[in-house]
Amino acid sequence: MPTSDYDPACLPDLLPLYYRRLFPFSQYYRWLSYGGVSKNYFQNREFSFTLKDDIYVRYQSFTTQNELEKEMQKMVPYKIDIGAVYSHRPSQHNAVKSGTFQALEKELVFDIDMTDYDDVRRCCSAADICSKCWTLMTIAIRILDRALREDFGFHHLLWVYSGRRGVHCWVCDEAARKLSVAARSAVAEYLSLVKGGEETVRKVVLSDPIHPFINHSLSVVERYFRQYAIVDQDILGSKESVDKVLAVLTVHIKKELMVNYQDEKNPMKRWDRLCALVEHKKSGSKKGGQYFDKEIMLQYCYPRLDVNVSKGVNHLLKSPFSVHPKTGRISVPIDLKELNTFDPFEVPTISLICEELERPRADEAEEDDMKDKENEQEAGERRRIRDFKRTSLAKYVKVFDRFLEAMARSRKGEMLKNSDLQKDF
Amino acid sequence: SGVIYPRFVWNVSSLAGFRLLEETGSDCFKIIAMQFPGRRKKLIGSSQNDLYDHCLQFYGQPPLENISLTEFETFAVERLKLLKTVENLGVSYVKNSDPYTKKMEAEFSSLNFPLKTELDDRKIQGGTSEYDKRRKDHISHFILRLAYCQTEDLRRWFIQQEMDLFRFRFGYLPPRHKTDFLHKNNLKYETVSAEEKKSLKDKLIASSYGLSGITLEEYDFYKVPFQDALDLVRTRKVYLLAGNAYIPHHEIITIVLNDFRTRLSKALAVTARSLPAVQSDERLQPLLSHLSHAYVGQDYSIQKNIGKISLEQIDPLSGKSFPLCMRHLHKALRENHHLRHGGRMQYGLFLKGIGLTLEQALQFWRSEFVKGKVDADKFDKAYAYSVRHMFGKEGKRTDYTPYSCMKVILSNPPSQGDYHGCPFRHSDPELLKQKLQNYKVSPSGINQ
Numbered sequence: 018m019p020t021s022d023y024d025p026a027c028l029p030d031l032l033p034l035y036y037r038r039l040f041p042f043s044q045y046y047r048w049l050s051y052g053g054v055s056k057n058y059f060q061n062r063e064f065s066f067t068l069k070d071d072i073y074v075r076y077q078s079f080t081t082q083n084e085l086e087k088e089m090q091k092m093v094p095y096k097i098d099i100g101a102v103y104s105h106r107p108s109q110h111n112a113v114k115s116g117t118f119q120a121l122e123k124e125l126v127f128d129i130d131m132t133d134y135d136d137v138r139r140c141c142s143a144a145d146i147c148s149k150c151w152t153l154m155t156i157a158i159r160i161l162d163r164a165l166r167e168d169f170g171f172h173h174l175l176w177v178y179s180g181r182r183g184v185h186c187w188v189c190d191e192a193a194r195k196l197s198v199a200a201r202s203a204v205a206e207y208l209s210l211v212k213g214g215e216e217t218v219r220k221v222v223l224s225d226p227i228h229p230f231i232n233h234s235l236s237v238v239e240r241y242f243r244q245y246a247i248v249d250q251d252i253l254g255s256k257e258s259v260d261k262v263l264a265v266l267t268v269h270i271k272k273e274l275m276v277n278y279q280d281e282k283n284p285m286k287r288w289d290r291l292c293a294l295v296e297h298k299k300s301g302s303k304k305g306g307q308y309f310d311k312e313i314m315l316q317y318c319y320p321r322l323d324v325n326v327s328k329g330v331n332h333l334l335k336s337p338f339s340v341h342p343k344t345g346r347i348s349v350p351i352d353l354k355e356l357n358t359f360d361p362f363e364v365p366t367i368s369l370i371c372e373e374l375e376r377p378r379a380d381e382a383e384e385d386d387m388k389d390k391e392n393e394q395e396a397g398e399r400r401r402i403r404d405f406k407r408t409s410l411a412k413y414v415k416v417f418d419r420f421l422e423a424m425a426r427s428r429k430g431e432m433l434k435n436s437d438l439q440k441d442f
Numbered sequence: 443s444g445v446i447y448p449r450f451v452w453n454v455s456s457l458a459g460f461r462l463l464e465e466t467g468s469d470c471f472k473i474i475a476m477q478f479p480g481r482r483k484k485l486i487g488s489s490q491n492d493l494y495d496h497c498l499q500f501y502g503q504p505p506l507e508n509i510s511l512t513e514f515e516t517f518a519v520e521r522l523k524l525l526k527t528v529e530n531l532g533v534s535y536v537k538n539s540d541p542y543t544k545k546m547e548a549e550f551s552s553l554n555f556p557l558k559t560e561l562d563d564r565k566i567q568g569g570t571s572e573y574d575k576r577r578k579d580h581i582s583h584f585i586l587r588l589a590y591c592q593t594e595d596l597r598r599w600f601i602q603q604e605m606d607l608f609r610f611r612f613g614y615l616p617p618r619h620k621t622d623f624l625h626k627n628n629l630k631y632e633t634v635s636a637e638e639k640k641s642l643k644d645k646l647i648a649s650s651y652g653l654s655g656i657t658l659e660e661y662d663f664y665k666v667p668f669q670d671a672l673d674l675v676r677t678r679k680v681y682l683l684a685g686n687a688y689i690p691h692h693e694i695i696t697i698v699l700n701d702f703r704t705r706l707s708k709a710l711a712v713t714a715r716s717l718p719a720v721q722s723d724e725r726l727q728p729l730l731s732h733l734s735h736a737y738v739g740q741d742y743s744i745q746k747n748i749g750k751i752s753l754e755q756i757d758p759l760s761g762k763s764f765p766l767c768m769r770h771l772h773k774a775l776r777e778n779h780h781l782r783h784g785g786r787m788q789y790g791l792f793l794k795g796i797g798l799t800l801e802q803a804l805q806f807w808r809s810e811f812v813k814g815k816v817d818a819d820k821f822d823k824a825y826a827y828s829v830r831h832m833f834g835k836e837g838k839r840t841d842y843t844p845y846s847c848m849k850v851i852l853s854n855p856p857s858q859g860d861y862h863g864c865p866f867r868h869s870d871p872e873l874l875k876q877k878l879q880n881y882k883v884s885p886s887g888i889n890q
Contacts, residue, residue, distance in 0.1 A: 167684070168684075169682065170668075170684040170685025171685070192669075192685070202676070203673075203675045204675070206676045206677075207676060207682075226647065226649070226651075228678050229645045229681060
């Protein structure tokens, strides 16, 4: 699909159009209101905007969907971040007695950034990504999604493409939103396996017994490792790269392999040899190091998350559907059912969808399937709903809708359950 | 003290601290609990039977009755004795070992604290009924809160002993009673059924240390919301499924204790805020003050002895009056002309406590170190600072107190080349015996 070339210089013209006719305000408001179960949940939510010329404003808050729309159309933010739900309206935080203005709740969030993998990817570095290293994101999503659902019992996860080089996860369950700092940090640490910075050579250390979580994660990594690491990243191709891989091994395993690699140049066969050798040494070794092959796989593929992003209740994170100023791409929800075919380079840019707006409509379907009873349908809004529908943004809003539907169903189920309980005397 | 106090009324109406009201009758004071905004909890189980239907409790509700001042005093003193025993036994024996358990049982029995799970014991031959023991346990805990909430040190000590006491009593309960207790206190820890255990067998074994297929069947596992087991989750020491942590029995106590500590810590902070009112009661003040000093004995933080000792006296005194650990340190210092940091701290603070001035201390240490490998300049540069620091003349200027026996025994065990610590704890028994013989301690003394 041809992507209109994006030029950051056009943002001042494109953004107003985006906020007037494309940004899915209705769904956005529906999301952050969480069914209106908690009073003032939306009103006490902090937003922060980065305006033109890098002006950053915090503690923005809005009382209604309408106000949100008007303000965003007026201020035309280049970036939008979402923060916590506070004890009072953030826009009035200065009027509140010091110490009483507190962050109360927020979604549990994770930020996976490709730059954190620079030491183990050879195709790109820094802000660049390509289809080869994007596999790392696929692996990260699969591992974390499973763990958050099966181990921690969360149900409502929204995965979002950040617009450039990573993905975010928003865990929206009520239990998740109410987690304390200590709990968030504990969850993040449970999910962390790759530890250490520049100085650390061996970043993953496994010992018996291997926790079921690690085993689950390994089985995901194993599915992708050969194609991703041995073929695409060619980690056992060049001498430099081989040295890096072997650096985590013990001296004599390394020596044996180096000898073998002098003759054996086929990377896949080299990897097989490594695994066989580790397996062989395993029965004899007294100390750790029986899992070198698994450790290598994890070091090269396991998700690296920034604990600090997940820890803070008041931490601000880029909002879904905001635009990435450098790439022009919209931060769109990712459909996990189509994860294998998700291509970050196919994600629509703001220029593309604005251009698509101008195109004559292919069909004049009048169907209005956005019968959202919670919001009043104004003529303008109806038009806007149809507007994004004829752009590439449509399918991503649909993913978002399904996510919202699931939450609504779940809330309804809860209410029924509670009222059933109450009927029992 | 011999003075007969009139009966006073202690009336508590909610989960909080205590507030003294004005005099109401001839010699009575009414103490009524303060209400805390938004935190009024409903009183559960108002009938007397409900209140003490379990031999163990979390001390969530203050006592709701009148007691005499005599009972007030006796209960408090006896609980304090119990806590001090808990502290001593914890230092002398491995917790939950047989001797530990036996001695604890004996102390419970002699002080009349509850340990039995059944409420009515038929043979009440002039002894105390289980019910009365439980009542005493309840009331005495709350009285000691008043005495031990005032300073960080007191709070820490009290919480530590109450936790060890609780740990012992909880461990003593038969399994069914443990589960009962958890449920009764709204701790959502359900036991994992045998079928579920079986279906998760491999996963459970892979996530907890030291478990085999056999022990798995014997061990109880509890299902706890993961938010209540954060330490285990963080380090991945527990199996997680659908938001629940599957905790083997021996780990559940850690979680319950954490809960206990958190509650008690908060309660003490609350009590401390309302204390001034209680302290203004002239009848309670001396008792509470006496109780809180009992654990620490003399207060050596106040220098009462400054300048009362001369350097020449140290050698003879070390043989005559010093405790064994200090004598040991002094001897090592004289022989080696040096002591490492741990030894310098322990001995140096002791010397300060018995009356050495800063000038004397500097002279003492310097003269000794100079005889060894340290020249005067180096002493002044390196070691003098540390001596001045001990006296509160450097750094954050804390005037450090000499170490108590507990601190010497429990913290900073000596390693090769150290001479500090407690010989009764850290020395090889044979060596200790020999040393005591050399010091002419009588055989019966040595055996003790």
